[in-house]
Amino acid sequence: MRSPLILSVAAFWCLAVSAQAGEASYRLTDANTKIEFTGTKPGGKHDGGFKRVSGMIVLADGVEPQVDVEIDCSALYSDNFMLTWHLKGADFFNVKKHPKARFTSTSVRRSETDYVVAGNLTFLGVTMPVSFPATMTAGDVIRLQGTCVLNRHDFGMTYGKDKIHDNVEVRFDVNAAR
Numbered sequence: 531m532r533s534p535l536i537l538s539v540a541a542f543w544c545l546a547v548s549a550q551a552g553e554a555s556y557r558l559t560d561a562n563t564k565i566e567f568t569g570t571k572p573g574g575k576h577d578g579g580f581k582r583v584s585g586m587i588v589l590a591d592g593v594e595p596q597v598d599v600e601i602d603c604s605a606l607y608s609d610n611f612m613l614t615w616h617l618k619g620a621d622f623f624n625v626k627k628h629p630k631a632r633f634t635s636t637s638v639r640r641s642e643t644d645y646v647v648a649g650n651l652t653f654l655g656v657t658m659p660v661s662f663p664a665t666m667t668a669g670d671v672i673r674l675q676g677t678c679v680l681n682r683h684d685f686g687m688t689y690g691k692d693k694i695h696d697n698v699e700v701r702f703d704v705n706a707a708r
Contacts (some may be wrong), residue, residue: 552591556672556706558583558599564703565601569682570695578608578617587672587706595666597635597647597674604629621689628654638666647676653685674704 566579582602589595604625608614618625635649641663648661664676679697682688 554589554668554672554708556587556589556704556708558585558587558704558706560584562704562706563599564701565599566701568699568701570697571690571693572695576608576610576613578606578614581605581607587674587704589668589672595635595638597633597638597649599633601631601633602629603631622687624654633660638664651680654687656685658684671705671707675702677701 662678
């Protein structure tokens with residue numbers, strides 16, 4: 531006769547192994563993740579992005595995907611050298627005081643056409659809930675793409691009132707292997 535303790539341990543081990551077998555982790559790096567932005571003003575627009583990002587996307591059977599991304603704001607770039615310098619300063623990203631930004635998902639749900647990603651974005655020391663549509667395909671490589679519009683004032687970035695539009699378009703493209 532087998533001990534109930536041995537059977538319980540064996541059942542737990544089988545569940546743990548099957549849970550691990552149904553889980554896939556994808557590491558986000560500078561090489562496989564692109565985060566870019568476009569800011570506008572009455573006379574035109576400027577494009578930029580971040581050269582350094584890190585994070586993970588975890589997919590597990592029966593559980594919503596989990597996304598965690600850290601952005602190195604000091605690796606910010608734009609289409610103009612002087613603008614890049616200004617964006618890194620206290621008027622905008624203030625990278626000396628806030629060198630990192632972070633997005634952590636709270637839900638990734640299937641919509642009629644694709645997915646809706648929701649989570650918390652911490653930027654300039656302010657955490658705000660954000661939500662945006664995205665496309666996602668997964669296998670040996672996960673592809674996650676989307677665009678969201680952020681209001682820079684929500685994060686305390688108020689420089690250039692009436693000279694720079696408040697909304698900034700942010701685009702991301704992830705192509706990460708397991």
